[in-house]
Amino acid sequence: MLTEGLRLLVGVLVVFVPGTAVLLAFGVRERLWLAGLSAPLTTGFVLLVSLVTGSTGLRYGLLSVTVSLVVVVAAAVLVRFLLRRRRVVVQPAEDPDLRAVAGRTGTWVQLAGLAIGVVGVLLGVRTWHTGLGSWRTPTQEHDTVTHAVLTAFTHFTGQAAPWQVLPVDVVHDTAVQFYPPGFTNLAALLTDVFGDTMLALNLVTVVFSVVVLPLSAAALTAAVLRHARLGRGWVELGAGVAALVAVQLYRPGIAFAHDGGVLPNAAAMALAPGLTAVTLVIGRRHWGRAVLVGIALAGSINVHPSALTTAALTTVAAMVGLLFTRRGRTAFVGALLPLVLAGVVTVVAALPDVFALLRLSGGTVVDAPATIPPQSLGTAVGVVVRLPYSGYFDLTGTMGQVVLGVLGLVGAVVAIVSRRCWPLVTAWAFWVAVIVSFHVSPNTGFGAAVARYYYRAAGRVDTHIYLMIPVLAGALFALVGLALAAQRLRIPVPLRTRPVFAAALAVVVLAALTVTTFRGYMNTGARSLSQRYATPEFVRYDASDDAAAAWLHEHVAPGETILNNANDGSTLLYVDYDLPILNIVPDGHSPITDNVTLLAMFNSFPENPAVQDILRRKNVKWVYADSQAPTVGTDGNHWTGQRSFSLAPGLERLNGLPGLTKVFSRGTVSVYHLDLPPRNPPQG
Template sequence: MMLGAWVTVVTALVLVVPGALVGRRMTLPWPVAIAAGAPITFAVVSVFTVLYSAIGFEWNAVTALLAVVLTLLAGWAYAAVLGTRRLRGLTPEPTPDDPPLDRRATLALIGGVLVGAVIIAITCIRPLVNTAFAGLNNISQVWDSLWHASSLQWIHETGVGSALRMGELMNYDTHGFNYYPNTWHALGAVIMPLTGANPVELYNTYSPAVLAITVPFGVASLAYWFARHRFDANRSAVLAGAAAAVSALFPSLPYVEVQLTSVPNAVGVSIAPIAAMLVISAVRDRRRVLPAAVALSGVTATHPSGLILAGVIVVLWWLLEGLWRPAYGRLTDVLTLVVTGGITVVGIAPVVYGTISVADTNELPFFDFREEGIGVLKGLGQAAFNGTIPLEQHYPLWGLIILTLLGLGVLAWMRCWAGLAGWVVFVLVTANSVVALGALSYPLGAIGGYFYNSPHRLTFVVAMFSAAAAGLALGVIALAVARLVGGWLSSDERGRSARARWAMPAAVAVLMILIAGAGVVRYAADAQIASKERGGKYIGPDDLAAYHWLEGQPGARDSLILNNLDQGTGWIYPVTGLTPLFPFYRANDFSQRQRDLYWGVSMIGADPHIDQIVRDMNVRYVIDSPPSYWPFQNGVPDPENGVQGDPFLALRLHGAPGLAPVFRQGNVTIYRVDDAVLAPQG
């Protein structure tokens, strides 16, 4: 657990501090710069990993620090240019809408973020330490987790952090092009040597650690924006702190995403409201145009779905609020938004290029997770109140539902129509991913497509709005209680007046204690959600024993391991650093010799063509660990009936002339290639 705590602390510092320093250098006030720290940090990572790969620099802790220094210099230049006489008129310093927070409001905000972060980190990490096989070296059984862990190992090992070069990891033989938004992985690779965690330990702790920061920050930014429609800056900060704390109680926010390993998506979405708030504020304070664009590019590079959420928030704000209360005039305000968007496009050029390049293999709108037998009303209820897969057994959570409804009522009272509309829009998009909503199905599906139309990913978005609204409800109650108690204590007597000033801090402290207590009550259920896919169904203790046995064998580290990608044995790479032919459950651009070797494994020693491939690729060991991930990948191949089958089945049943079993434990077997096969042919 100490390692988990250490990774969480280091993650918080590395994630927030560089971006906060850059944001402050670009004229943002400290509270805003700290809030924007994570998206700006990810923007720095995204730009410099691509740049470094293009010029041959490795991405590591030293070059990452260099990237921060260069960005700080660029931020200094930006601030200097804004101060010149010629540009001062274009970027006038407006009357501050957000005056500096007083000490009590600042402490309330910080306290709420800390409560939320601690609940999330403990709830996600502690179950692995206490109950999962191998502790923090436990293997998640979900498809994407192998990619994330391997990416952390790959970037740390090679120094290649560019999102445009991830094909080199996905296919050992061809290095075919593949784009993947990997700023999250690149930042984690920098953290690995700082914490001393191995790739699997880092993956298991870094995943919840990042969400423990970004979820409370993102929800707090939404709540602060909501609250400013009615309250002053100090009271809004108190409400934002309450929302940050209560975000840890929504199971669909951190815990489902940790279970299903869609952490980069969750991180990108959770920081999207921060970037959206910066864009909105840039309309009134045009000095924020560049910081807003940088933050938005960081969100997009982390996961493009975050750009969709930020875009929806900004568009709804413009239609329902900005259009009717312009800062400098409608046309001028629109031009500010256009300039911000244009700079963002420049910053996300690698994302645009990569996304277009892999468009043929990523038809997002055509993912379909709809369930039969669910009516429209039930689908809307599940979408609105955190009841979609995999939370059906935990639905309904009446406490959260009541708080959400109260919060939506507060939003209506504050006339925060854009916030209400955002909640409604994503409830409809989420419901449409569960059940078709008639004529709305196509436009809603187009938005949801960027979230793979996956109910749990879309529920995450709804839950962010719901948590912000619930935080408003709790915060308003706390403020009302503080005002009531303060009225009772106030008088002309100096001592009683001093006690009255402590009414609000005391009410906030009680609220935080109650939320922390609710986190304790919810711990068992939420911890079970976060650690559900950890039982060793595909990769278990026998596999780990085989991997560690193999890493000590002669020639294993200097050769290629032939594995069945469908079985997930690519985990041998992040666990030991050995090189498998297939480091993931799929590969882009299969080569012909890969196909021949994969389907001809049982002919090693009997087919000269297969044997030549073994020599050419320097294969010395073969590992087999059934079952395969998907049902159609098991059993006898039957292409006519759509059954791919298992190419290693013949090896398992009859062996291969050129392979000798040298390790067997449970379902795992390791074969060594005979010296006769490896010997040069005359």
């Protein structure tokens, strides 16, 4: 377990150190900014490095990122030193009007909040490690096939810019079909460290789920409480509660890992609260910080394009709440110009992603039909309150995180009654309106218009209300604590120690929830993860694939290629050993026509000259065939004419074909060597 802990620590360092170092180098010291912007800024920094390496032909990797970080930090420190006398004074993190807990009492309340947050992170690590069994365990889902191949491609080639990924033909580096590389670019750095792509993918996934998301939620809670005029002590208490609650959420991390393995989307969701947090507290003339925010948002878009709508819509909705108070309106006006600058920086830095995305053919995310039928208003509202698991884990939709939903609802009511947390209230109300509208009318109307940027997939749209729950819970505990410490409240507790009493009461309540309800949520989350990792319900990768990959690594000669079906475990050949496989698209719907032809009718090669010609041109000498593979959905326009795909018809019934010799077999996997007859056999 110690080794597993050290591996996770390395993952945390890779995700946080670049962003944190840049923030510190530019003089940003506030904990809210460090918590909310470090990880997003790392993604932005990695994006910029990939743009430079992609433009210059340099290799992207741990070395180039490290050297770039040293150069940027050194330059920032030098510039700040030279301009120190002309530097604009940054607005203080707190002001005298904040309701803060002073002295040693405040320190104890702060420590309570810190302890609550740390416990939350540790519990999250436990949940994920239980579900995975080991950080090395590969997921069996289909989207992660692409993530693993893209991570390996970047690791092997050093190509990471948006216009360089991902070539559908990894043998000849051609037929590039854009896939957002921000998530896998981070995983590639960890692959450089450990030499294990699956380990790297899992570490980045876990770091975003159990460290980035709690810190992101904590940062947004702190920003909301600052606008609520709460200061030292109460802010840390609320932030700690938010971090603890964040790791209980089924969405986004666990749900997205279970249903399809859409890991970059989950990571982008985890970044959004932190981005909203810093936009709420950015001040007048914070031009440098605005640039950093813009770079961070561009990096988040590079992780998954939906980050733009999630962060932008949440921020706009939250800033509407600033207009409810005089101080809020002042903050709103002060933030406008810096946010305009941040937007300009975002557009410029994200242009390569946008251009690469526009080159995609065959429709876009906004063309997708809704994944749910119209539902009643009561059912739609129930989504907000019940927080159902749903998806493939809960097909009937009967399971839910009701206590978290009620906790969020109570937090919203308290925030409204207190008239202190309007940015939180308006952001929450916005996403409630989107979700309810979408479930009632999934293809038309307000909710559907927003949902079109999320494939009109209910699970992705609904996740936004989950992101509000930790912040609502944190605000609830902080506001109740403030009320308990109020002088006008008559309780048998000395006024001086009431903040400590409130913090202690929060710890007791949270401890009770943790050993009862939260424990159940974490066990359920671990069980969901185990269905794709530790004890999978279906198998794509197993020991047979490992053995076959190792065998081929010893026998494939340079220039030879391997025919495979990417829906089975054959992609391990490329991911682990950089072996030249023809197919990397799990559903077999490759844009390369020759590859589709081979998947459809390779077994006709003895009497099919056209197939023989393809095999010769591609120099196919090996065939990897698995008699079992998971079923993956298609878009309805598949060459098989079916709405699902599993085994390739052309890779069945191979035994006994002339020129095809079985040379390796393990479990359900067989490897064949192909010897085609000469193109023009000698006469006579």
